[in-house]
Amino acid sequence: MIRVNQVSKRYGAIEALRQVSFEVNPGEIFGLIGPDGAGKTTLFRILTTLLLPDEGTARVNGRDVVANYKALRAEIGYMPGRFSLYQDLTIAENLAFFATIFGTTIEANYENIRPIYEQLAPFKDRRAGKLSGGMKQKLALCCALIHSPEVLFLDEPTTGVDPVSRKEFWDILAMLKQKGMTILVSTPYMDEATRCNRVGLIQNGELLQIDTPAGIVSRFDQPLWAVTSDEMYRLIQDLRTHPTIKTAYAFGDTVHITVKHSFYPEDLFADLGAKNHQNIEIFPITPTIEDCFIGLMETQKTP
Amino acid sequence: MRTIQLLLQKEFLQIIRNKAMLPIIFVMPIMQTMILAFAANYEINNLRLHIVDRDRSTFSRQLTQQLDASERFVVVYYDNAAHLAAQHMQADQTDMTLEIPIGFEKDLVSLQNTQVYLGANAINSVKAGVGMNYAASIIADYNMNIRLRAMPIVPAAQAGQIEIVPTEWFNPSRSYKNFFVPGILAVLITVIGSMLASLNIVREREIGTIEQINVTPIRKYQFIIGKLIPFWIIGLFDLALGLGFAKLVFGLPTTGNMMALFGFAGLFLLAILGFGLFLSTFSETQQQAMFISWFFMLVFLLMGGVFTPIESMPQWAQVLTWFNPVSYMVQVLRLVLLKGSGFMDLWPFFLKMTGFVIALNAFAVLNYRKTT
Incomplete structure (x- = not known):
């Protein structure tokens, strides 16, 4: 459905994308996960015909994004990372505007957007600028779906949205997928990766790994420990300089560590105690997908 | 479409x-x-005028009245203190100074010729220029009246004067x-x-x-x-x-x-x-x-x-x-x-x-x- 082949893009001296290649199958939710500035938005803008790649080719729904951009625009739905609807128009007006642009009507496509629109309907005469973050996202999704696109591009749709609305949003995506929609979604939140069929980790313009969420976790082949004490910041510093520890990173209110063969929790406990850490706890944990990403990024930084 | x-x-x-x-x-x-x-508005009105009248005669008072009667000018000081004129101008209390010298009336009658001093604050050049023109035309007007009254028989020298009758086209x-x-x-x-x-x-x-x-x-x-x-x-x-x-x-x-x-x-x-x-x-x-x-x-x-x-x-x-x-x-x-x-x-x-x-x-x- 989406086929990206060796796409590169540079802005001056900055390489935003480096020979990125991947495929998205029909009816799949494909997640692009990566930190800010990784190149996610650039990739989206190329795939939605807004930007020309410097090198490589990309096809969406069988059409080349450069040569066939006009026809393609009617077949894709795009929700930019920034809220891009008219804030001074109401929900109903925004929706009617985008429906008419695509030569259709709200009524003709009501089935597509019904589950989302029903939540918005009580506020349909409210101006878009006055909506909450979650409502804005739903309206933007409605507008992106109003012309029954084949492929949906969602650039960080849940950034700045509260956890409940995020969950609702992903439930909607799951429902769209069931109807056969192909969805490419990017997010900086790694916990959202588990809701995708496959995910690609992108960093510094390069795709590091593509797999199912379970596949990525199973590749994490070393023991993982969590450490806590009363002084998080000093704890990380001390753990990073400890000779038996490979990596240490903050994970919520604990520090996750990967370790060398010489590691013994009792020794670490004693060493940390000697450095005046209070309430020390060290326990083994099973890695989550987030640990895998952080691990991958760490190895990427120090090759 | x-x-x-x-x-x-x-x-x-x-x-x-x-x-x-x-x-x-x-x-x-x-x-x-x-x-x-x-x-x-470029029409300038209410210019503050200091008249230094050192003559204190009927003629000098008439000139003063004529200037004061015009809506272009307000006479804010009327005295014979020439030394104050510059001070008033400096303190921005006046826009223009007119000094009428001693013997103004006498010279005008006997010699048929006299001089007055006219000074203006020219920081705003437009205002100063317009003010000077207004004052000059009022003084010339006054001058004409004096002559007509003092000398009912028009002297030979005046006979050939050209009077201009202006018409303002398109903006009458x-x-x-x-x-x-x-x-x-x-x-x-x-x-x-x-x-x-x-x-x-x-x-x-x-x-x-x-x-x-x-x-x-x-x-x-x-x-x-x-x-x-x-x-x-x-x-x-x-x-x-x-x-x-x-x-x-x-x-x-x-x-x-x-x-x-x-x-x-x-x-x-x-x-x-x-x-x-x-x-x-x-x-x-x-x-x-x-x-x-x-x-x-x-x-x-x-x-x-x-x-x-x-x-x-x-x-x-x-x-x-x-x-x-x-x-x-x-x-x-x-x-x-x-x-x-x-x-x-x-x-x-x-x-x-x-x-x-x-x-x-x-x-x-x-x-x-x-x-x-």
Whole structure:
């Protein structure tokens, strides 16, 4: 459905994308996960015909994004990372505007957007600028779906949205997928990766790994420990300089560590105690997908 | 066509809801014609005059009365303290000083010749010059009366004097308002065409809505036309509003062919909208657009004959005004309103403005392509 082949893009001296290649199958939710500035938005803008790649080719729904951009625009739905609807128009007006642009009507496509629109309907005469973050996202999704696109591009749709609305949003995506929609979604939140069929980790313009969420976790082949004490910041510093520890990173209110063969929790406990850490706890944990990403990024930084 | 219609609908809806834009469109023409035409005024009245009367005679008092009676002057000091004159001027308590020397009356009667001293604060050169002229003409007038009264038999030397009977063509009352208001109206539609239109285009870029528009089948030209037409309509509407208001409130003459005037204004708006579009290609935010268009507006207006006549500019500046579309709009407004020109008289202006329309829009479209 989406086929990206060796796409590169540079802005001056900055390489935003480096020979990125991947495929998205029909009816799949494909997640692009990566930190800010990784190149996610650039990739989206190329795939939605807004930007020309410097090198490589990309096809969406069988059409080349450069040569066939006009026809393609009617077949894709795009929700930019920034809220891009008219804030001074109401929900109903925004929706009617985008429906008419695509030569259709709200009524003709009501089935597509019904589950989302029903939540918005009580506020349909409210101006878009006055909506909450979650409502804005739903309206933007409605507008992106109003012309029954084949492929949906969602650039960080849940950034700045509260956890409940995020969950609702992903439930909607799951429902769209069931109807056969192909969805490419990017997010900086790694916990959202588990809701995708496959995910690609992108960093510094390069795709590091593509797999199912379970596949990525199973590749994490070393023991993982969590450490806590009363002084998080000093704890990380001390753990990073400890000779038996490979990596240490903050994970919520604990520090996750990967370790060398010489590691013994009792020794670490004693060493940390000697450095005046209070309430020390060290326990083994099973890695989550987030640990895998952080691990991958760490190895990427120090090759 | 349907797409453009939809875009226009959306655009007007947004303009109506824009709390800043709507008052500008309706209030600006009225405010500008009212306030600027009444307040910005080159007719100088109430100049503060210090008369140092060292003669203290009947003649000197008569001259003083005549000056004081004129609405141009207010005599704020009347004494014989010459040493205070400079102090008053220094402290900005007076604008002008008239010193009548000792023996003024005697010399005038016996020698038929005397001198008075006239000084003016020339920081504001226009004010000083106008004040000097007023005072000189009042004194000359007084002089004539004295002669007639003192010497009922006109001496031989006076017989051959030429009296000038002036007629002010096209603006008989020499009203500054009649000169100024057409200029203000030109400013008004220039602001709408260049500033408001370019701000409106840049707004979509700044807010990010252009991203969503760009992935739709809307073509670029449709988007641009949809953006510019509203301001073309608003510009003409505001011109009519301002004209009607000026006519009602202070009887601005509308001598010429109004069809020709609005025809030309429509053409001018096309040119200036092209310029607005051109400006929009240089800005990412409305603030940048504002600064850039403000800079060009100032040059256009100062070099457009709105405030000062182009004819009194140096030659090089006059050449520059040939490339300023605003100057043609100002001229056509004055020609039609005051002089009564019609299509036949204005065809060279129409021709030139068509050139501007083509050049500015071609420029804008070429540059717009490069940016997005």
